[in-house]
Amino acid sequence: MRVVIVGAGEVGFHLAQRLSEEDHDVVLIETDPDRAEFAQQQLDVLTIVGNGASMSVLEEAEVRNARVIMAVTSRDEVNLISCLTARKLGVEYTVARISNPEYYNRSSVLSREQMGIDLMVNPERECAWETYQLLQSSAATDVAHFAEGRLQLIGLKVLEGAPIAGRTLLTLGEELEDRHYVTAAIVRDGVTEVPGPNSTVEVGDQIYLIAPTDEVKDIPPLAGHPRFALRRVMIAGGSTEGLYLAKVLEQHGIECTILDRERRRCVEMAEELPRSLVLNADATDLELLEMEGVSGIDGFVAATGNDETNLLSSLLAKSIGARKVVSLIDKFEYLGIVPRVGIDASVSPRVSTVNAILRYVRRGRVITVASLAGIEAEAIEFQVEEGAPIAGKALRDVGFPKDAVVGAILRGDEIIVPRGDDRILVDDDVIVFALPAAIHDVEQMFS
Amino acid sequence: MSLRKVANVVGLLQVFVALFMASAAGVAAIYGEAESALAILAAAAITFTVGGAVYKTTTFEGDVTTREGFAIVTLAWAATAIFGALPYLLTGTLGSPVAAVFEAMSGFTTTGATVFSEIEGLSHGMLFWRSLTHWLGGMGIIVLVIAILPYLGVGGMQLFQAEVPGPTPERLRPRITQTAKLLWLVYVGLTLVQTLLYVAGGVGWFDAVNHSFSTLATGGFSTRDASLAAFESPYIHWVTIAFMYLAGVNFALHFKAATGRPMYVRDQEWRFFTLLLLGAAAVIAALNLTAGSYDAIEPAIRHGLFQSAAIITTTGFVSADYESWVPGAQMVLFTLFFVGGMAGSTGGGIKAVRVLLLLKHTLNEIRKTLHPRAILVARIGRKPIKEDVLAHVIGFVVLYLLLCLSGALVMGLLGMDPLTAIGASIATVGNVGPGFGAVGATDNYGWMSEPALAILSFLMLVGRLEIYTVLVLFHRETWKARRSYH
Numbered sequence: 001m002r003v004v005i006v007g008a009g010e011v012g013f014h015l016a017q018r019l020s021e022e023d024h025d026v027v028l029i030e031t032d033p034d035r036a037e038f039a040q041q042q043l044d045v046l047t048i049v050g051n052g053a054s055m056s057v058l059e060e061a062e063v064r065n066a067r068v069i070m071a072v073t074s075r076d077e078v079n080l081i082s083c084l085t086a087r088k089l090g091v092e093y094t095v096a097r098i099s100n101p102e103y104y105n106r107s108s109v110l111s112r113e114q115m116g117i118d119l120m121v122n123p124e125r126e127c128a129w130e131t132y133q134l135l136q137s138s139a140a141t142d143v144a145h146f147a148e149g150r151l152q153l154i155g156l157k158v159l160e161g162a163p164i165a166g167r168t169l170l171t172l173g174e175e176l177e178d179r180h181y182v183t184a185a186i187v188r189d190g191v192t193e194v195p196g197p198n199s200t201v202e203v204g205d206q207i208y209l210i211a212p213t214d215e216v217k218d219i220p221p222l223a224g225h226p227r228f229a230l231r232r233v234m235i236a237g238g239s240t241e242g243l244y245l246a247k248v249l250e251q252h253g254i255e256c257t258i259l260d261r262e263r264r265r266c267v268e269m270a271e272e273l274p275r276s277l278v279l280n281a282d283a284t285d286l287e288l289l290e291m292e293g294v295s296g297i298d299g300f301v302a303a304t305g306n307d308e309t310n311l312l313s314s315l316l317a318k319s320i321g322a323r324k325v326v327s328l329i330d331k332f333e334y335l336g337i338v339p340r341v342g343i344d345a346s347v348s349p350r351v352s353t354v355n356a357i358l359r360y361v362r363r364g365r366v367i368t369v370a371s372l373a374g375i376e377a378e379a380i381e382f383q384v385e386e387g388a389p390i391a392g393k394a395l396r397d398v399g400f401p402k403d404a405v406v407g408a409i410l411r412g413d414e415i416i417v418p419r420g421d422d423r424i425l426v427d428d429d430v431i432v433f434a435l436p437a438a439i440h441d442v443e444q445m446f447s
Numbered sequence: 448m449s450l451r452k453v454a455n456v457v458g459l460l461q462v463f464v465a466l467f468m469a470s471a472a473g474v475a476a477i478y479g480e481a482e483s484a485l486a487i488l489a490a491a492a493i494t495f496t497v498g499g500a501v502y503k504t505t506t507f508e509g510d511v512t513t514r515e516g517f518a519i520v521t522l523a524w525a526a527t528a529i530f531g532a533l534p535y536l537l538t539g540t541l542g543s544p545v546a547a548v549f550e551a552m553s554g555f556t557t558t559g560a561t562v563f564s565e566i567e568g569l570s571h572g573m574l575f576w577r578s579l580t581h582w583l584g585g586m587g588i589i590v591l592v593i594a595i596l597p598y599l600g601v602g603g604m605q606l607f608q609a610e611v612p613g614p615t616p617e618r619l620r621p622r623i624t625q626t627a628k629l630l631w632l633v634y635v636g637l638t639l640v641q642t643l644l645y646v647a648g649g650v651g652w653f654d655a656v657n658h659s660f661s662t663l664a665t666g667g668f669s670t671r672d673a674s675l676a677a678f679e680s681p682y683i684h685w686v687t688i689a690f691m692y693l694a695g696v697n698f699a700l701h702f703k704a705a706t707g708r709p710m711y712v713r714d715q716e717w718r719f720f721t722l723l724l725l726g727a728a729a730v731i732a733a734l735n736l737t738a739g740s741y742d743a744i745e746p747a748i749r750h751g752l753f754q755s756a757a758i759i760t761t762t763g764f765v766s767a768d769y770e771s772w773v774p775g776a777q778m779v780l781f782t783l784f785f786v787g788g789m790a791g792s793t794g795g796g797i798k799a800v801r802v803l804l805l806l807k808h809t810l811n812e813i814r815k816t817l818h819p820r821a822i823l824v825a826r827i828g829r830k831p832i833k834e835d836v837l838a839h840v841i842g843f844v845v846l847y848l849l850l851c852l853s854g855a856l857v858m859g860l861l862g863m864d865p866l867t868a869i870g871a872s873i874a875t876v877g878n879v880g881p882g883f884g885a886v887g888a889t890d891n892y893g894w895m896s897e898p899a900l901a902i903l904s905f906l907m908l909v910g911r912l913e914i915y916t917v918l919v920l921f922h923r924e925t926w927k928a929r930r931s932y933h
Contacts, residue, residue, distance in 0.1 A: 259820075263822070266822035267822055267824065267834075269822075270822045270823060270824040270831070271824050271831035274826060274829065277818060277821055278821065278822045278823070279818060279820045279821050279822065280820050280821075280822050281820045288820060292818065
């Protein structure tokens with residue numbers, strides 16, 4: 001598939017990287033020659049120096065032969081015009097990165113359809129939303145959503161004294177018959193495994209479960225985590241993501257304190273956040289964190305816009321007793337160390353945006369893809385099309401790859417927890433959890 | 448600062464004032480008061496000639512600068528009060544020029560403090576002139592000129608801002624001339640409705656028009672010695688309460704409601720103003736009922752509401768002698784002296800929005816002692832208030848209180864008892880009219896010495912133009928260009 005990406009910034013660069021690694025033909029358009037040169041050297045993509053909103057540049061990129069255009073510069077208007085122009089030139093799908101809420105609000109005079117844009121992605125909002133989900137599901141290290149939020153994939157650690165520890169999945173399945181959990185993966189000593197009926201869950205495992213959203217809250221106690229309600233959150237750092245998160249928290253009636261070291265930014269935020277407390281302070285000021293009651297706080301999010309400061313701030317908060325600490329981390333290299341140093345979870349603004357975009361553009365009728373930060377695995381939501389090899393067959397007969405598991409089947413409003421004799425029908429939405437080795441096989445079965 | 452420009456606008460304004468003065472002569476003529484009619488006409492002629500001459504001999508070129516704006520507004524108001532005093536002098540109604548200027552200033556600033564102990568003996572022409580000064584001053588004489596003449600052009604906003612009450616006037620239309628026109632339209636409309644409601648309640652046309660002028664301007668001059676207490680009908684009182692209240696509300700809100708976009712409830716200042724008024728009235732009614740000042744509930748509520756509205760909107764009408772009420776009820780009224788109407792209303796005082804903002808700021812300061820590093824923003828409704836606006840408001844309130852205090856101090860030095868001194872000071876700075884003590888509900892200012900009247904006239908002007916406009920003229924840098932080194 002040919003993909004045109006406009007803008008080789010953080011988001012554009014990593015989109016290009018991910019897509020080219022998945023064997024797609026990527027054309028990258030960038031105005032800044034230095035940045036274009038850098039991308040050319042680092043990635044196996046074609047780069048064009050020019051304005052992605054200009055018709056001649058888009059024609060040069062042969063956008064009419066492309067399946068998708070992804071306009072992900074930091075300027076909304078450029079992205080909108082790129083998509084509009086590309087649509088007129090005949091591209092099939094358009095994806096625009098849009099930060100200004102006025103452009104994607106449902107109340108906007110120009111609807112998404114009228115502007116000819118198939119997907120609008122707001123990186124900061126995606127990130128804030130993901131962080132909020134992590135805070136809400138206390139024990140989770142990862143959260144991903146499927147089927148418009150009806151299903152969740154959550155990852156969490158099994159603690160000492162967990163009711164499920166030391167049992168096989170088969171016995172657990174019998175005991176928890178009225179629950180709709182599917183264990184998608186178990187990570188033990190750094191090795192990810194898609195479990196079979198005889199696999200056991202041990203203390204210290206990282207487990208990944210797929211469950212209906214309304215049942216997710218019952219999972220942490222099974223893994224030995226105390227129940228908790230999110231009441232008070234502190235956000236260290238007034239980055240765009242931090243501000244969005246504060247707004248989300250305000251909307252949900254959660255008491256929020258947000259701090260930033262720049263006084264002007266604080267005033268801006270105080271004007272936008274009527275119910276939050278805004279502090280002019282440094283995210284690593286231990287004395288202040290203690291004074292403002294971080295010990296015992298339900299949630300602490302480090303969102304300064306600087307990875308190192310975020311890590312340090314998170315560690316400080318954890319050390320003085322914040323219950324759930326989430327750090328925003330942009331550098332992939334750092335993502336691995338987060339669980340090791342005792343920070344509860346991390347969210348990568350870049351990864352969440354790239355995820356949001358990739359969901360819509362995979363081969364076949366892929367609806368959602370979630371890449372998990374900690375492990376090499378993906379959860380993919382497929383829509384079953386007429387003629388797909390898997391359609392109409394019972395699960396036990398299709399020879400599903402060993403390193404993949406069907407997490408749920410959505411048929412209309414019904415959520416089915418699959419057993420061996422369940423059939424997959426045309427128009428079902430199917431959520432599959434797969435290790436990298438199995439992704440290709442799984443995609444074959446659905447296309 | 449071009450004095451020529453300033454004189455030009457001030458002169459032109461007097462031509463307008465003269466035309467209105469002539470209409471008062473017309474009213475006198477209708478009632479067959481030939482002597483009065485001629486005297487007022489003479490006053491109008493003098494005003495017209497002087498104003499016209501100044502206007503013709505000066506020129507207005509270019510735009511109004513900030514400094515010129517302040518000078519124009521202040522001097523225009525002062526000149527208007529001086530020429531407006533001529534009818535009192537020429538008809539022989541008042542002998543003292545100072546008392547006449549006081550009466551005219553009290554009229555134009557919509558204060559409603561009077562030097563007359565008996566007004567029922569005045570000619571119809573003079574009574575009408577008194578009420579007319581209220582009505583002109585209520586929405587603002589400058590706003591009127593801006594509405595009629597596009598002549599002031601770009602600088603119009605300067606003048607508009609200097610004259611319209613409140614921290615930041617609202618523009619209803621892109622052009623300032625249109626905004627001024629719309630405000631006057633609402634003003635005239637409400638005046639008309641009130642007059643008709645009065646007439647429907649059996650009030651004569653003359654009393655109806657005069658009291659409507661006085662109510663909508665939140666003035667307080669009446670055509671009766673006993674003010675509104677002269678009308679015994681509860682209906683008349685209720686109509687007056689309703690229109691005093693309407694005059695105390697931001698006229699921009701009325702305009703929006705009239706064009707089908709009612710936004711009263713959404714406006715936090717409106718909620719604050721309305722609840723404060725109702726709360727004060729309820730407390731007063733309860734206190735008066737408990738103390739036995741009234742036997743029935745309706746009069747207790749009516750007079751409580753009437754006096755609360757009269758004071759908070761700074762109208763200053765009197766339906767009952769509030770000085771005979773229990774001390775608690777009097778203190779509630781005393782507190783209302785410091786609130787005033789809403790911004791963009793015709794009321795005086797500190798203005799509800801400033802009081803509200805100051806309360807919010809104070810709460811923030813208390814909260815800040817708990818969180819020393821907190822950045823807290825005061826809001827009106829959802830709108831965050833910028834720090835410089837807040838500083839301006841704090842400065843205003845401090846100046847206002849200082850002005851009340853120094854006014855009272857000077858009155859005391861002139862020999863008044865403390866209650867009267869404080870009452871006279873807050874009633875004139877706030878443009879209310881009646882105060883406490885010897886200037887209370889049933890008293891007047893006629894007994895005061897000329898120096899006292901002169902100082903109170905000044906306080907009325909400063910209060911009406913919201914302090915800064917006038918006081919800035921006393922700053923050295925207004926008159927001298929700041930030396931520039933580049």
